[in-house]
Amino acid sequence: MKKIVFFALTIIFFVSCSKDDNNQEEYVPAAFEKGILVTNEGPFNNGSGNITFISEDYSTVTQNVFRNVNGYSLGNIVQSMGFVDNNAYIVVSNSQKIEIVNRYTFQSLDSITTGLDNPRYFVTAGGNKGYVSNWGDPNDYADDYLAVVDLRTNEITSTIPVPFGPERMVVYNNKVYVAHQGAYGQNNLISVISGTTVESTITVGDVPNSMVVSGNSLYVLCGGKPSYTGTETAGSLVKVDLSTGQVSQTYALGTTQHPTSLTIDGVNLFYSLDGKVYKVNTTSITMPGIDIISGNFYTLQAKDGKLYATDAKDFASKGSLIIYELSTNQEIQSFETGIVPGGIYFN
Numbered sequence: 001m002k003k004i005v006f007f008a009l010t011i012i013f014f015v016s017c018s019k020d021d022n023n024q025e026e027y028v029p030a031a032f033e034k035g036i037l038v039t040n041e042g043p044f045n046n047g048s049g050n051i052t053f054i055s056e057d058y059s060t061v062t063q064n065v066f067r068n069v070n071g072y073s074l075g076n077i078v079q080s081m082g083f084v085d086n087n088a089y090i091v092v093s094n095s096q097k098i099e100i101v102n103r104y105t106f107q108s109l110d111s112i113t114t115g116l117d118n119p120r121y122f123v124t125a126g127g128n129k130g131y132v133s134n135w136g137d138p139n140d141y142a143d144d145y146l147a148v149v150d151l152r153t154n155e156i157t158s159t160i161p162v163p164f165g166p167e168r169m170v171v172y173n174n175k176v177y178v179a180h181q182g183a184y185g186q187n188n189l190i191s192v193i194s195g196t197t198v199e200s201t202i203t204v205g206d207v208p209n210s211m212v213v214s215g216n217s218l219y220v221l222c223g224g225k226p227s228y229t230g231t232e233t234a235g236s237l238v239k240v241d242l243s244t245g246q247v248s249q250t251y252a253l254g255t256t257q258h259p260t261s262l263t264i265d266g267v268n269l270f271y272s273l274d275g276k277v278y279k280v281n282t283t284s285i286t287m288p289g290i291d292i293i294s295g296n297f298y299t300l301q302a303k304d305g306k307l308y309a310t311d312a313k314d315f316a317s318k319g320s321l322i323i324y325e326l327s328t329n330q331e332i333q334s335f336e337t338g339i340v341p342g343g344i345y346f347n
Contacts, residue, residue, distance in 0.1 A: 030104035032065065037345040038310065038321055040338030041077045045094065049078025051106075052337045053347075054321065061335055066090070066099070069106040074099060080343050082122035082130075084151060089122045089130065098122065098132065100154060103347060115147055115156035123169045125176050128152050131193065133166035138183040140164075146178065148196055162191050162198060170211050170218070172242055175199070177218060179208040186225050190218075192245060200245055205236035205252075210262035212269070214282055216242050221262035221271055224253070235259045235273075237280070237287060251287040259288075265302035265326065272297050277307065292329045295322070301344035302326070310341035 035055040042049030050073070053062040066074050075095030082089045088103035098112040098119065118135035125131065128151045136143030141164040148158045165182035176193040190202040190211075205222030212219050217239055224235040235258045239249040253259065259273040269280040273288060275296050280289035298312040298319070307324040319341040323333040 030102075032062075032106055032347060033104040035060075035347055036308065036321070037065075037081065037347055038337050038341045039078045039081050039090070039343035039345070040319070041079065041340035041342045043316065043339055044077060046076065047339075048073035048075055049092065049340075050074060050338045051078065051081075051090070052321070052335070052341070054335050058333050058335075063336075063338060065106050066101065066108075070101075070108045077340075078342075079119070080121045081345055082124070083345075084124050084130065091119050091122050091132065093119055110154045112149065112154055112156065115159070117143070117145075119147070120166065121168050122149075123171055123176060124151065125171045125174045125193075127174075131169060131176050132156075133162075133169060133178060134159075135165065135183045139185075141185065144183070146176075146193065158196050160193060160196055160198060162193075163187060163189050163201065166191070167208075168210060170213055172213050172218065177211065179211055179220065181207055181209050181223075186229065188222070190220060190240070202240060202245060202247065204238040204240070204247065205250065206233045207235075207258075208238075209260055210271075212262055212264040213242070214264055214267075217248075217282075218242055219262065219264070219269060219282070221259055223258045223260055224255075226258060227256070232256065237262075237269075237271075237285070239285075249285075251285055253287055257288070261297065261300040263300045263302040263307075265305065265307075268302075268326075270300055270302050270307060272300060277309070292326075293324055297322075298340070299342055299344060303346060306332075308344045310337065310344065312340045312342075315340055 038052040051065040075092040077094045079091045079093040090099040100110040120133040130149035132147040144164045146160040147156045150157045165180045165187045166178045167181040168179045178191040180187040180189040188206045192199045204220045206225045207223040208220045209223045210221045220238040222236045225233040234255045235253040237251040241248045261272045276291040277293040278289040297309040301308045312319045319337045321335045
């Protein structure tokens with residue numbers, strides 16, 4: 001690990017205090033303090049991913065935020081980002097590292113460059129522990145693990161062997177729930193991590209690709225095995241009772257239906273399927289739900305009555321972020337992003 005002390009003064013201004021005419025201190029926000037952050041994966045196996053910032057009033061769009069601030073590129077592929085207090089942890093999978101920045105200024109603070117092997121996602125379960133899902137060799141079913149990070153030193157202090165293909169994670173009551181999508185294969189498990197041990201596993205549908213927590217329930221969207229595997233299986237929505245750790249309900253789709261990108265706003269779930277966004281009310285679940293928006297989206301994120309959706313287009317040119325008003329299901333804004341916009345976050 002190394003400390004980076006490069007400042008890009010032409011791009012960013014920092015949190016500071018100034019004095020008005022009455023000698024009162026006035027707060028000046030950092031450049032990226034309020035708005036939307038989009039992680040752009042970048043070209044696969046060459047080039048660099050980057051991050052796009054869109055201010056909350058939609059008036060300012062800044063591309064290549066990390067590079068502009070720090071003077072060097074993030075690397076290949078920018079997979080995801082997680083937050084702990086004022087810090088952002090940017091997972092760069094093919095470059096086998098995590099870049100740590102101030103989430104509001106994007107000034108580089110540190111990096112983790114050892115102990116990672118195809119890292120995917122980062123979460124914290126409280127205290128001083130961070131967790132990073134690692135594929136290892138995507139074709140090897142026996143070398144997958146979670147790396148445990150001491151957030152005080154930014155060092156990996158231990159690893160937790162887990163079933164193959166750990167991907168997205170959510171935290172509930174200081175336990176980490178890991179979806180095992182299956183790397184270059186397919187899996188059907190959720191691992192429950194307590195501290196540095198696997199407390200249990202939960203069998204769900206094939207290829208769990210996204211999860212949300214609502215109340216005492218974990219909703220897991222399972223894509224099902226694709227047709228190219230020769231054993232195609234149906235996608236499904238699985239409801240897990242978090243008080244018991246047991247599956248309470250499975251809602252199946254058709255064999256050729258493979259949903260992705262589960263997100264939630266209030267009592268409503270949203271996900272992508274066959275070129276449409278579907279809405280499902282958690283108080284009375286019927287699949288597939290109601291189709292509300294048309295579009296082939298790469299990822300979805302719902303928040304405060306709006307749906308944020310990315311379009312990766314041809315996966316080789318710049319993509320876009322599209323914002324919909326969920327009360328009308330109408331597009332209200334659209335912004336250009338980098339190549340393959342894969343993650344949506346809010347500062």
